[in-house]
Amino acid sequence: MADFGISAGQFVAVVWDKSSPMEALKDLVDKLRALTGDEGRVSVENINQLLQSAHKESSFDIILSGIIPGSTTLHSAEILAEMARILRPSGCLFLKEPVETAVAVNNSKVKTASKLCSALTLSGLVEVKELQRKFLSPEEIQSVREHLGYHSDSLLSVQITGKKPDFEVGSSSQLKLSTTKKSSGKPAVDPAAAKLWTLSANDMEDESVDLIDSDELLDPEDTKKPDPASLRAASCGEGKKRKACKNCTCGLAEELEREKSRDQISSQPKSACGNCYLGDAFRCASCPYLGMPAFRPGEKVLLSDSNLNDA
Numbered sequence: 001m002a003d004f005g006i007s008a009g010q011f012v013a014v015v016w017d018k019s020s021p022m023e024a025l026k027d028l029v030d031k032l033r034a035l036t037g038d039e040g041r042v043s044v045e046n047i048n049q050l051l052q053s054a055h056k057e058s059s060f061d062i063i064l065s066g067i068i069p070g071s072t073t074l075h076s077a078e079i080l081a082e083m084a085r086i087l088r089p090s091g092c093l094f095l096k097e098p099v100e101t102a103v104a105v106n107n108s109k110v111k112t113a114s115k116l117c118s119a120l121t122l123s124g125l126v127e128v129k130e131l132q133r134k135f136l137s138p139e140e141i142q143s144v145r146e147h148l149g150y151h152s153d154s155l156l157s158v159q160i161t162g163k164k165p166d167f168e169v170g171s172s173s174q175l176k177l178s179t180t181k182k183s184s185g186k187p188a189v190d191p192a193a194a195k196l197w198t199l200s201a202n203d204m205e206d207e208s209v210d211l212i213d214s215d216e217l218l219d220p221e222d223t224k225k226p227d228p229a230s231l232r233a234a235s236c237g238e239g240k241k242r243k244a245c246k247n248c249t250c251g252l253a254e255e256l257e258r259e260k261s262r263d264q265i266s267s268q269p270k271s272a273c274g275n276c277y278l279g280d281a282f283r284c285a286s287c288p289y290l291g292m293p294a295f296r297p298g299e300k301v302l303l304s305d306s307n308l309n310d311a
Helices: 024-034 077-086 113-122 137-146 189-195 252-265 305-310
Strands: 011-017 041-046 060-066 087-098 124-135 155-163
Touching: 011 024, 024 041, 077 087, 077 113, 087 113, 087 137, 113 124, 113 155, 137 155, 155 189
Parallel strands: 011 041, 011 060, 060 087
Antiparallel strands: 087 155, 124 155
């Protein structure tokens, strides 16, 4: 019993199932109560009722499952997660379970030792390790066949332990951040070098300093306005049909727009006498606007089919 590290004042849970001998269970509970004393507590839970129990989070210091001599308890992922939930931070779980050693056997009921350790890790426990491995007794082999309905000659019984982290799931803690001002990371400047490159007002009055007019830095060619055609890209306006780029900045788009406007003005019909808009009294004998009222210069006038046929 000292292997489980149970001491006075601790809360211990013993999990059993139908394969656990009742006399062995009673003897184990009596020994645990003697170790925990009056200040401690020993709870006995059936594994099939554990999920419906009213235990709160962090209720037990130690949980023993399948430890009863002669029992062949199997632990599902839900049971392991529930045990991890009711364990206190830094609490320990000790369990014993029959495992399969044959590599070729793949059974959903009986796990291998490595898969059992992985299941404990996935439930949230840390420091998972195997404590003991031994052959099953004839009574345990018979129990596996009766209660689990599993027949195999390659079974072993392993005892595994896992520890809950020293914090509760969902707990929070304030982080202590350093408030020390960090350096900017820039290299230190030599004061002598800084003084060498510093220009003061007294330096401007020094006759040995030649100041250059900024206008003298520009040549006459620099002040000329560039030709828009020289700013065009090599592919701008290439081909039989001149076409500006999508985001034209060289002025070709505006040039094409002006050419289009000129073409529209030149394509409009022009009057031979220039008096068509004044009315029939001022129109020629062959004027297509005969019989139509006067209109404003430049106003668009639509001719009917009869007018076009007469013309």
